Amino acid sequence: MQEREPEAQRSSAEPPTKDLSQAAAGFLRGLIAADYSRCTIEASAVDLRQFLEFLRSRQIERIDTVERTDVSEFAAALADPDGYLAGPSAGAPEGQSQPRRPRPYARSTISRKLSVVRSFLRFCEENGLAGIDPSVGVGSPRLPRRLPQVLSQEQIALLLEQIDRTKPLDMRDRALFELIYSCGLRCQEALDLELRDINFDSCEIRAKGKGRKERVVPVGELALDAMERYLREGRPRLVKKGMEQDHVFLSRTGRPLSASDVRRRLAGYLVGAGAPAGTSPHTLRHSFATHLLEGGADLRTIQELLGHSSLRTTQVYAHVSAAHLRKTYRRAHPRA
Incomplete structure (x- = not known):
């Protein structure tokens, strides 16, 4: 992309x-x-x-x-x-x-x-430091067209529902991954969220994307429930005295969670979900877009939800959905 x-x-x-x-x-x-x-x-x-x-x-x-x-x-x-x-x-x-x-x-x-x-x-x-931009006309290497990896709806359910919600870190993980999948967030967008960015009344969050562009994204009921429980029961136990933080997602030490922490925690849950190798937090974002398209959402709406500046970037999910349909057809049709 x-x-x-x-x-x-x-x-x-x-x-x-x-x-x-x-x-x-x-x-x-x-x-x-x-x-x-x-x-x-x-x-x-x-x-x-x-x-x-x-x-x-x-x-x-x-x-x-x-x-x-x-x-x-x-x-x-x-x-x-x-x-x-x-x-x-x-x-x-x-x-x-x-x-x-x-x-x-x-x-x-x-x-x-x-x-x-x-x-x-x-x-x-x-800024007048040079004449004509010398990079004009220098091309970039042609990139292979790769379809983004996605999880099935069943794999998403297995991944999320296996996360125990009795400990603070588990409550945080469940809320984080539910939110990424529910809203199609980039990992860093989720980690940058502050408490003021969540509106439970309107069921929306304010996300800051690339170039610090802001967008308002609706949040699903299951993700809201996980967020409410984490903020009520889990997050207060992660906040350390004298280290008050505005960030929503905190580490064990009370500091803002890092992307490497997220990747490490996700890796621990993937085996139980039967997820393929290479699954990352961004896979949840890809799955969000693909499942929306399969459910009937149009590309323009998905573009707005993902925060893409160009529709061309979003169109890759049309190819993913078509590939998924062909795979399902070959698996399910008796004479495929």
């Missing part, structure tokens, strides 16, 4: 500088000012640092000297199985080289990195 490129705000507070590091710092400050999520900002910083290290390896220190060939050869270097690792990994000091990569980056990863580079160079053009 095509992701929205991060767009930094045009800077007018500081005089423009054409030094690579300072231009990159200005771009990242723009992302922060535009209220992008911490994960987006950190990932963009890593990808951008990698691009700058590649440019420095070519003795390029000013953004206005970057050419289209530099961008296209950066893309080629990422895809080169024998070649050069274009820069440091997350957490590595800037300027420190890394060993050769044993294999090339996946095409989806290359596309993401080029998306950040394009957004950065467009920011530089708009």
Whole structure:
């Protein structure tokens, strides 16, 4: 699925500088000012640092000297199985080289990195740091069309109903996974929820999606029941004295729950549900959309509920639903 490129705000507070590091710092400050999520900002910083290290390896220190060939050869270097690792990994000091990569980056990863580079160079053009954006005309690798993995309605029921609701962490997990499936939330959208975002009277939540775009999503009765029980009985036992939190979902230590915690907890429930390998929290979101489509919902409605900016992104679920129908037909029809 095509992701929205991060767009930094045009800077007018500081005089423009054409030094690579300072231009990159200005771009990242723009992302922060535009209220992008911490994960987006950190990932963009890593990808951008990698691009700058590649440019420095070519003795390029000013953004206005970057050419289209530099961008296209950066893309080629990422895809080169024998070649050069274009820069440091997350957490590595800037300027420190890394060993050769044993294999090339996946095409989806290359596309993401080029998306950040394009957004950065467009920011530089708009702020007068460079001439014509040198990334114009540099294509991304063609991605294979993969249908998202979904669970059947029976598998969803098994997954959710097996979660015991006598302990605080179990009540939290049941409420979290019920909510993701009921509302089609991204995992991070659920983790970013604050108490004020839940409206039990109108049976709705306010979710903050990519680019911090807000949308209001209805919540089903079973998810509301699980949420009410968690907030009444489970969450108060997770809140630690002197560590009051506005986030809905808390860890054992009373801090906001992390995505890695969610993946780990979900993995513990998958065996009992007979779920296939590779099932993730995002699978619940895919299942939400597919089950809605199979139930008669139109793509435009599903697009709004998922928070997709483009209907093309949502249309993949039409293919999933058709594939599901063919599979069901072959399994059930006596002469299929």
